[in-house]
Amino acid sequence: MARLFGTDGVRGLANRDITAELALDLAVAAAHVFRESEAAQADPRPRAVVGRDPRASGEFLGAAVIAGLASAGVDVYDAGVLPTPAIAFLTADSGADFGVMLSASHNAMPDNGIKFFARGGHKLADEIEDAIEKRMGEEWERPTGADVGRVFQMTDGSTRYMSHLLKALPHRLEGLKVVTDAAHGAASEVAAEVFTLAGAEVVAIGNRPDGLNINDGYGSTHLDKLQAAVVEHGADLGIANDGDADRCLAVDASGTVIDGDQIMGILAVAMKDRGVLAEDTLVATVMSNLGLLQAMEREGITVKQTGVGDRYVLEEMRASSLSLGGEQSGHVIILDHGTTGDGVLTGLMLASRVAETGRSLADLGTVMTRLPQTLINVKGVDKDRVETDEGLQSAVADATTLLDGSGRVLLRKSGTEPVVRVMVEAATAEEATAVAERLATVVKERLAI
Numbered sequence: 001m002a003r004l005f006g007t008d009g010v011r012g013l014a015n016r017d018i019t020a021e022l023a024l025d026l027a028v029a030a031a032h033v034f035r036e037s038e039a040a041q042a043d044p045r046p047r048a049v050v051g052r053d054p055r056a057s058g059e060f061l062g063a064a065v066i067a068g069l070a071s072a073g074v075d076v077y078d079a080g081v082l083p084t085p086a087i088a089f090l091t092a093d094s095g096a097d098f099g100v101m102l103s104a105s106h107n108a109m110p111d112n113g114i115k116f117f118a119r120g121g122h123k124l125a126d127e128i129e130d131a132i133e134k135r136m137g138e139e140w141e142r143p144t145g146a147d148v149g150r151v152f153q154m155t156d157g158s159t160r161y162m163s164h165l166l167k168a169l170p171h172r173l174e175g176l177k178v179v180t181d182a183a184h185g186a187a188s189e190v191a192a193e194v195f196t197l198a199g200a201e202v203v204a205i206g207n208r209p210d211g212l213n214i215n216d217g218y219g220s221t222h223l224d225k226l227q228a229a230v231v232e233h234g235a236d237l238g239i240a241n242d243g244d245a246d247r248c249l250a251v252d253a254s255g256t257v258i259d260g261d262q263i264m265g266i267l268a269v270a271m272k273d274r275g276v277l278a279e280d281t282l283v284a285t286v287m288s289n290l291g292l293l294q295a296m297e298r299e300g301i302t303v304k305q306t307g308v309g310d311r312y313v314l315e316e317m318r319a320s321s322l323s324l325g326g327e328q329s330g331h332v333i334i335l336d337h338g339t340t341g342d343g344v345l346t347g348l349m350l351a352s353r354v355a356e357t358g359r360s361l362a363d364l365g366t367v368m369t370r371l372p373q374t375l376i377n378v379k380g381v382d383k384d385r386v387e388t389d390e391g392l393q394s395a396v397a398d399a400t401t402l403l404d405g406s407g408r409v410l411l412r413k414s415g416t417e418p419v420v421r422v423m424v425e426a427a428t429a430e431e432a433t434a435v436a437e438r439l440a441t442v443v444k445e446r447l448a449i
Helices: 020-035 056-071 084-093 124-137 157-168 190-197 224-233 261-276 290-300 310-320 343-357 361-365 390-403 428-447
Strands: 008-014 047-052 075-081 099-101 110-119 151-154 177-181 201-205 237-241 248-252 281-285 300-308 324-326 332-334 373-379 408-413 419-425
Touching: 008 190, 020 099, 020 110, 020 124, 047 056, 047 084, 056 075, 056 099, 056 110, 056 361, 056 408, 075 084, 084 099, 084 110, 084 157, 084 343, 110 124, 157 190, 177 190, 177 290, 190 201, 190 237, 190 300, 201 224, 224 248, 237 261, 237 343, 248 261, 248 343, 248 361, 261 281, 261 324, 261 332, 261 343, 261 361, 281 290, 281 310, 290 300, 300 310, 310 324, 310 332, 310 343, 332 343, 343 361, 373 428, 390 408, 390 428, 408 428
Parallel strands: 047 075, 047 099, 075 151, 177 201, 177 237, 281 300, 281 324
Antiparallel strands: 008 110, 099 110, 237 248, 324 332, 373 419, 408 419
């Protein structure tokens, strides 16, 4: 039987995969696991913060989660529509035993998901997720009378979150004109408001959620409208979040995209200059462009690389007491100010660097030069033999020698299907494509099922 929890909570098609019944059962099981945790033993009345993005399905799924928690004796603080990082922050800030966020992030509107945060706003360890899944559907003694949980509206959640963001800002944004794109998602209210409070002149787009339009043509997965708006309004930069605002991509004054690698490079240098980049080290995944690694080496910054996924970045950051990490997708974690990726915070920090230095975002983005990258998905192969097939490994070694330090080769197994991803970076796009196509052919021949 497949594991219920994926890499970022439980996610699927709302009202088919993610039903009200599942949401209620999951909430009850989580309540039981958290009530029995060591941290909750001193408090017989556990508390949870619950939030969601604006998807229509979040209305009934959120109600089911809240009902399940309260029926299990948990006091629930309903924060309403707020970004995922806001719910993580509020879980920690309010001293709650755990938090729950309903969102499918950058996925299309028909999907939804449920993710949990432990005390302190941290993502759950695999063993806790497994314990919750194991407890689903079990018989249990239901509290009655005064022992049932109560439900409270957390009306000050957005104010507390924005105050937290503003306190983290190293330099105000007066003199900057910024376009914000909230993807008609969870940051639709707070993104434009907090940039305005920080001193910027703000043009807001993608900030009119109707329950159906989240991520639809707006946000970090659809940058064309942001690019056009920045140029049209003569803005200094544009900031795009995804549906739950845990990611950030940017656009410079000319409409050119500044991706997650460039953002991490800019912020790493800024934090090093301020003396707050722990161990002068950045954590990135193996998918980050080689140009970022080369740039950080020039800047005297070490890069630690992890597997693909923000949870692996966060694990390394916490294990090594590091302060900055993230992914090429724009999921950036600034651990001094948050326990998860925060797209609004990332955008504020990026704009702050522009204001502080007086340099344009385009100029700051030259901290790294992106190497051309080609990615080919080879389907229908035995992915588990990638590391052991001698012929394939010999071909990889030959390709690496050919690139002679000016590029790199990466072969990755898909986690969910019989696919091997062949990624090649090289000095030119033509060379990257040629090497990738040769290796893809070898993968097909050597690993054919």
